[in-house]
Amino acid sequence: MLGFQREPAEVTGGTAVADLKTVIGLLYRADWTKLSLSAEVRSESDRDLWLSRLRATRPPGFREGPATRPKAGGDGSQPPWDEGPGEEPGGHRSVRATLLIAPGGRYRLEPGDDPSGQVRGSDGERGWMWYRPEAPPPSSAPVAADLAPPYPELFCPAELLSGLALEIAGPVMACGRDALAVVATPRPDIGHSSRPGSVLFDRLEVIVDAELGVLLRREETFEGRRLGLTELTSLVLDPAEAADGARFAPPPGSLISQDVGESVREAFSGPGWDTAKTAAGLAAGGLGALLRFAPRRPGPEDNLEAAMPPAEPAARDRHDHTPVPDDVLYLLYRSGASPVLGATLQVWNDVTAMAARVSESARAAGRGGAAYFLDSVEAVTRGKPVAHRVARLLVGGRDRYRIDYPSRTGRDHPKAIACDGQRRWRAYADKTIVGPASPLPHDIANLVDPSWLLRCGLAGGQEISYRGRRAYQLSAAERDRGRPGAARALLFLPADAIVDAELGCLLRLISYAGDRPASWWELSDIGAGTSEPEDFRLSVPPGVRVVQETGNPLADAAATLPGAAGGAVRAGVEVVRRTSDAVAAGKSFLDELRGRNRT
Secondary structure (H helix, E strand, O other): OHHHHOOOOOOOEOOOOOOOHHHHHHHHHHHHHHHEEEEHHHHEHHHHHHHHHHHOOOOOOOOOOHHHOOOOOOOOOOOOOOOOOOOOOOOEEEEEEEEEOOOEEEEEEEEEOOOOOOEEEEEEEEEEEEEOOOOOOOOOOOOOOOOOOOOHHOOOOOHHHOOOEEEEEEEEEEEEEEEEEEEEEEEEOOOOOOHHHHHHHHHHEEEOOOOOOOEEEEEEEEEOOOEEEEEEEEEEEEOOOHHOHHHHHOOOOOOOOOOOHHHHHHHOOHHHHHHHHHHHHHHHHHHHHHHHHHOOOHHHHOOOOOOOOOOOOOOOOOOOOOOHHHHHHHHHHHOOOOOOOEEEEEEEEHHHHHHHHHHHHHHHHHHHHHHHHHHHHHHHHOOOOOEEEEEEEEEEOOOOOEEEEEOOOOOOOOOOEEEEEEEEEOOOOOOEEEEOOOOOHHHHHHOOOOOHHHHHHEEEEEEEEEEEEEEEEEEEEEEOOOOOOOOOOOOOHHHHHHHEOOOOEEEEEEEEOOOOOEEEEEEEEEEEOOOHHHHHHOOOOOEEEEOOOOOOOHHHHHOOOOOHHHHHHOOOOOHHOOOOOHHHHHHHHHHHOOOOOOO
């Protein structure tokens, strides 16, 4: 039985009628920054169940600590509660609050059942947090507020459109308003694009306001037990108090959000960070030296080019904010449901465009090493900064695929990758690595299942013809104030996307670093796919060494490298552990620079 039917005093039958396509458009276009309302909010959570589910989804060997302690959020991947001073995690939590929202991203959120609790808000430019004088001191150092929306699980419903299968349960009335009951269940996606929180619950029941698109109620359950509930128990549109700008101004003594640059400078300061930055700088400097002085043999296997191909048709004007039709939004939503296709995949990456996007402050943070590394990129590209690779792709489902690289040479990158739903093979020149099934590489998965675009700010959707196929062209950018920092599939935005009108996959995706195209993915020669397991298996030729994956990412990564390089990786495990972000970024640049074929 649906959760909202258990409380008929608050939710009754309604008259709103809509199909799924209309509901998807409604959820996507919901914009809390344009609302004027006051509401009473109630939230409940089973913290024991929530924490047990969170731990069950952690990868093997994950160690919890203060840095990974989740903070209040309620999006399914973060705990839907605020720890009070001295409060221990666990047990059942129930809180009430009063919320006032005015246009322009202004809001004020006050605890309704704890007059001594913290008050949060935003004046549209700055987020703030205020501890009343009678409030007990926080149990840990307070953190300045940010510009995140209040109750994003209710007011940013576009996140429901990726990684979840939606079903309309029927019209209802909630808070005296016409609404629609919708049931969502996690949908196995084709790669890594679904929201992390979707794995915590196995059923999600929401009530969607038929006019505003925001959620009036949201309940997450797992095996019939309630993980969390957030709902509006009353709602008034255009209240008189929303016109009083003083209500959204930070009270004296508030903690106020700072500009990003200042926050970054403060976060990465102090003796501990000085040591970390020195280590990162040394790592980046070493990569720069490797780029400049390591021996290499230029040749056709490098696949380096002087420039990106010309974009025809040209990318959409990013200042054109034409709304996307519901048909196109629905196409994106259903794109990853049952992908079966064959295609030629081409990828271009402009290393210098990526490096140029790194700010001077980021260079300085590396204590010279990062700057040396970035400068080294241009020094060794020798007029050919674009790495280009071609592959033949066959997809038969989430974990059935085959990727062949016909022109790839060298020993340290696979010539073919195949997965039949049970095992995955990676065939190298001198060995084949075999391990458990794994989803498509995320960059390819993002082409086959572009539902992740629904977490972006989209515009356009005009029908075009591309490479002889009917398609729609879109521009994508960060959603303004909707959910800053939402998970995304691209390193750089904005982006230009061309969506196949039949299959929903991306025929072309160009990611821009500023005004320069940094990455370009393209699918062409699209044909019928297959879902037969035998089509996604690799045969190991006689005499080829077979290596079994160990489950240790570092050890398995080292196994793909030739002797000396593999030894260097194994010897440097501790350095990599301490400077993983810097080394990962540098390795990515290095791989692209060398056309993913290092000597």
